[in-house]
Amino acid sequence: MPEDSSTQKAVREEHIRDAVIRLAGNSQDGIQSIGGFLARLAGRSAQEVMTYMTIPATISGGPSIFQVRMGTGEVLSAGDEADFLLAFYQHSYENHIGFLKEGGVLLYDSDHVEPDENDNRFVKVGVPISALTVEALGGSSREKGKNLFALGLLARIFKLDVAKLREIFKERFGSKAEDVLRNVNLAFDAGFSYPIDNVLDRYYNFQQEGEYEGPQQVTMDGNTALTLGLIAGGVRHGAGYPITPWSTIMEMLRQQLPKYNGVFVQAEDELAAAAMAIGFSYAGHLAVTGSSGPGISLKMESLGWATMAEIPLVVVNIQRGGPSTGLPTNVEQSDLLQAIYGSHGDCPRVVIAAQNVEDCFYSAREACEIARKYSVPVFVLSDMSLASRIEAFDEPDLEALMIEPTLDTEDRSADFKPYDLERITRHAPPGAWIEGGVFPQVTGLEHDESGHPSANPQMHAKMMRKRREKIQKLADELPASQIYGDEEGEVLVVGWGSTWGPIRETVIRERDRGRRVGHLQIRHLNPLPNDLGEIFARFEKILVVEMNDEGLYGQGQLATLLRARYCNPAIQSLCKTDGLTFKIKEIMRGVEAVSPSHAPSK
Amino acid sequence: MSTTSTPVKAERGVLTKKGLQADHPTWCPGCGDFAVLAAYYKTLEKLDLPQQNIVTLAGIGCSSRFPYFVNTHGGHFIHGRSLPFASGVSLGRDDLHVFVFGGDGDGFSIGGNHLDHAGRKNFNLTYVIMDNFVYGLTKKQTSPTSPQGFKSKTDPWGAFDRPTNPMRKILSSGATFVARTHATQIKHMMEMYERAAKHEGFSVIEVLSECVEFNKGSFDEAIPRKGGKFEIIDETEHDVSDMPAALALAEEQWPGRFGVYYEAKNEPTKNKLERDLIEASREKVGHKSDKALLAQTFASMR
Numbered sequence A: 001m002p003e004d005s006s007t008q009k010a011v012r013e014e015h016i017r018d019a020v021i022r023l024a025g026n027s028q029d030g031i032q033s034i035g036g037f038l039a040r041l042a043g044r045s046a047q048e049v050m051t052y053m054t055i056p057a058t059i060s061g062g063p064s065i066f067q068v069r070m071g072t073g074e075v076l077s078a079g080d081e082a083d084f085l086l087a088f089y090q091h092s093y094e095n096h097i098g099f100l101k102e103g104g105v106l107l108y109d110s111d112h113v114e115p116d117e118n119d120n121r122f123v124k125v126g127v128p129i130s131a132l133t134v135e136a137l138g139g140s141s142r143e144k145g146k147n148l149f150a151l152g153l154l155a156r157i158f159k160l161d162v163a164k165l166r167e168i169f170k171e172r173f174g175s176k177a178e179d180v181l182r183n184v185n186l187a188f189d190a191g192f193s194y195p196i197d198n199v200l201d202r203y204y205n206f207q208q209e210g211e212y213e214g215p216q217q218v219t220m221d222g223n224t225a226l227t228l229g230l231i232a233g234g235v236r237h238g239a240g241y242p243i244t245p246w247s248t249i250m251e252m253l254r255q256q257l258p259k260y261n262g263v264f265v266q267a268e269d270e271l272a273a274a275a276m277a278i279g280f281s282y283a284g285h286l287a288v289t290g291s292s293g294p295g296i297s298l299k300m301e302s303l304g305w306a307t308m309a310e311i312p313l314v315v316v317n318i319q320r321g322g323p324s325t326g327l328p329t330n331v332e333q334s335d336l337l338q339a340i341y342g343s344h345g346d347c348p349r350v351v352i353a354a355q356n357v358e359d360c361f362y363s364a365r366e367a368c369e370i371a372r373k374y375s376v377p378v379f380v381l382s383d384m385s386l387a388s389r390i391e392a393f394d395e396p397d398l399e400a401l402m403i404e405p406t407l408d409t410e411d412r413s414a415d416f417k418p419y420d421l422e423r424i425t426r427h428a429p430p431g432a433w434i435e436g437g438v439f440p441q442v443t444g445l446e447h448d449e450s451g452h453p454s455a456n457p458q459m460h461a462k463m464m465r466k467r468r469e470k471i472q473k474l475a476d477e478l479p480a481s482q483i484y485g486d487e488e489g490e491v492l493v494v495g496w497g498s499t500w501g502p503i504r505e506t507v508i509r510e511r512d513r514g515r516r517v518g519h520l521q522i523r524h525l526n527p528l529p530n531d532l533g534e535i536f537a538r539f540e541k542i543l544v545v546e547m548n549d550e551g552l553y554g555q556g557q558l559a560t561l562l563r564a565r566y567c568n569p570a571i572q573s574l575c576k577t578d579g580l581t582f583k584i585k586e587i588m589r590g591v592e593a594v595s596p597s598h599a600p601s602k
Numbered sequence B: 001m002s003t004t005s006t007p008v009k010a011e012r013g014v015l016t017k018k019g020l021q022a023d024h025p026t027w028c029p030g031c032g033d034f035a036v037l038a039a040y041y042k043t044l045e046k047l048d049l050p051q052q053n054i055v056t057l058a059g060i061g062c063s064s065r066f067p068y069f070v071n072t073h074g075g076h077f078i079h080g081r082s083l084p085f086a087s088g089v090s091l092g093r094d095d096l097h098v099f100v101f102g103g104d105g106d107g108f109s110i111g112g113n114h115l116d117h118a119g120r121k122n123f124n125l126t127y128v129i130m131d132n133f134v135y136g137l138t139k140k141q142t143s144p145t146s147p148q149g150f151k152s153k154t155d156p157w158g159a160f161d162r163p164t165n166p167m168r169k170i171l172s173s174g175a176t177f178v179a180r181t182h183a184t185q186i187k188h189m190m191e192m193y194e195r196a197a198k199h200e201g202f203s204v205i206e207v208l209s210e211c212v213e214f215n216k217g218s219f220d221e222a223i224p225r226k227g228g229k230f231e232i233i234d235e236t237e238h239d240v241s242d243m244p245a246a247l248a249l250a251e252e253q254w255p256g257r258f259g260v261y262y263e264a265k266n267e268p269t270k271n272k273l274e275r276d277l278i279e280a281s282r283e284k285v286g287h288k289s290d291k292a293l294l295a296q297t298f299a300s301m302r
């Protein structure tokens, strides 16, 4: 493939369905912000978008990448391999060239990178990005602006909508000093006008599938979507303590809630944060607390109290690699059993897991509904990969979804009991007058219907049943599970949380090659939907894919639960803990392992 | 520990001792905590607050059984975390009067960090630490306020560790009202409660409340009828707004003095600061409805 600009070649235009672009540099180069611009642009076009981002565990500088996959039609995963690698430094090149597809394009800053001359697997295009950026900006700003120069190059190569990009710059920088926006445009223009066709013999053009006519799209990361879901669900109060990757949610809530008549407290630790959130809920305002990794462990005693005292609460866990401080900036799904069982005693509560960025919004909102309806703590599980990944999705219909919070301090009748055995608990928050003049006690001791301590074993059994049965009632009310692909057949691939995208893409590919495969992503993990057993019976093998360890007995956490419940040996486990999201080929290999294909692939 | 008595019906707008009584206390006969409870009833009667807006909360310990014995909205939380729990209640609801009760282990040991931060934040609530210098509920282990040499089940040879100085700890937390009283002095207790309840901000009272079961006679030196001395702070001499003077009182020889050590009258509460932030934020967004606000945020992400 040519990399030499001496001979002019005819530039050809390639129509593509989607492209995976990996930007590799250092975190201070603003890689994340060009990634964000690309993502937002794609969201505003007819394209779908999914991004993948890694940030260094240390804060000051260090290697950083941003991978964006843009495409027409549904983009399901961040992509196993890149079609295009933009390397700012030698280390960026060396660490990421392995992710570039054969025949893919390596675009590099020739001021910093010397690619291996003997490696001819790629189209290598060197541009003196640093020098040209300095030149464009008059040398005053050192190498700042390299990211925008690079974005200009990409805009040229991928025929991006420049007018829309400029709009996005204006929104982002319009409120800053005038010369900021001017410099942004200068750097971008310098990149855009670089004669790239002298060195690269092709342009790409996303196949346009006509004008987009669906609902308006919004573009954001998972933590933002989750935060907005909490607000739509009527949460106006909460408390937390900083920890990656949960922190951005608490920062947003702290900044947003006062506008909504609410308050979010940065507490002294997670013990206090959980207790304070429960205090808000007890006072009549459904509240949220959340954390990641070790912080969730600290909340467990309070959460047990909330189950016992039957207080509604939303608990967010943005999972990361554990145990202990573990892999703080890597993805893992190893807190499922903790979410379900992590407090002492028999402590039923609800656990739901968001499967993509859009679902972060819907899961958070649903958690609020369930917490109120059943007066119970509800865990929302997300993870590191969803937290910072940007996706475009249909703008939610707030007319239908917005829940306005209410504080119910109406009088209660004389027969009001906080722990009525015949009903699902509805607390009377302080301020409510009780007609009989007897005020309720809310407690973590086993209690009778009025909330007074009771060590009577029969009462304990009854109350235990009350707390369990309301969760079982929720299971009865869950919608039927949705299977994608084959409703019966060789393999049902089961996942939970952020594995949704790679599993879906795997199943599409497997079906394309003629296999009878289905996909079931379980959103409600406690209680599990009631229809799983009957669904599992229709498949020869059930492959449970999760980012956690296979454990002592060879099964991941969800697989362990499903095996315990259904005693079905067809349930098999595919686990990994390498801190990275599943690749399509890893899941395809897993499918092959549990169910070898007889027919040659098409 | 189970309780059976049915509380006397309270009438709206009429606060009576009978209407405030709930379960009969399960404390040992002679326990100092009875008097702490009696003074609470009397103070509430005197303050004549709307009964449904009074909240009585606690952690875990003998002393923390308190809420069951009071006919108000009540919450019995977990060991050491009553303060953050109560802070959420207070911050969520400016219309409530929040009172928290607990022991020395609850407040100075497992919950010690929360005291410091409730102080910094100056939540609007009243916290009464019923200090008996011992772990009562768990039957006589060393507490953070147990004196050196105290023979407990965890230190049969006498405790080694130096005790927490309760008043110094409370003062340094940043609490804006700090007082000390004694369970044998009902009138004094009532006066301290009343002043604490009327104080805007985080008010903390240490009550020496004898555990007759596991630390009998521990506070006799402050009981006149047992030959001790109950010395009340003379506020014409002690300026309650003077922190160094308050700290000096905290350093006095056992049994020390009783009364208000410190009061900062104009320190804004967290409740007020957050309320002001809400008002300013609402103003800034033109008092839009929640739905309009959220719609606007989504629109900015198109």
Ligand SMILES: Cc1ncc(C[n+]2csc(CCOP(=O)(O)OP(=O)(O)O)c2C)c(N)n1
Pocket (backbone or CB within 6 Å): B060, B061, B062, B063, B064, B079, B102, B103, B104, B105, B106, B107, B130, B132, B134, B135, B136, B137, B138, B143
């Ligand atoms: C997390 C936790 N650890 C330990 C206990 C056991 N425990 C209950 S009360 C208590 C100490 C009580 O002492 P104090 O707070 O001084 O109250 P008192 O009983 O003396 O009034 C302990 C250790 C508990 N309930 N929870």
Ligand code: SF4
Pocket (backbone or CB within 6 Å): B026, B027, B028, B030, B031, B032, B033, B062, B063, B132, B136, B137, B210, B211, B212, B213, B214
């Ligand atoms: S053990 Fe001590 S503190 Fe507990 S009730 Fe008995 S006397 Fe009171």
Ligand SMILES: [Mg+2]
Pocket (backbone or CB within 6 Å): B061, B103, B104, B105, B130, B131, B132, B133, B134, B135, B136, B143
């Ligand atoms: Mg004690």
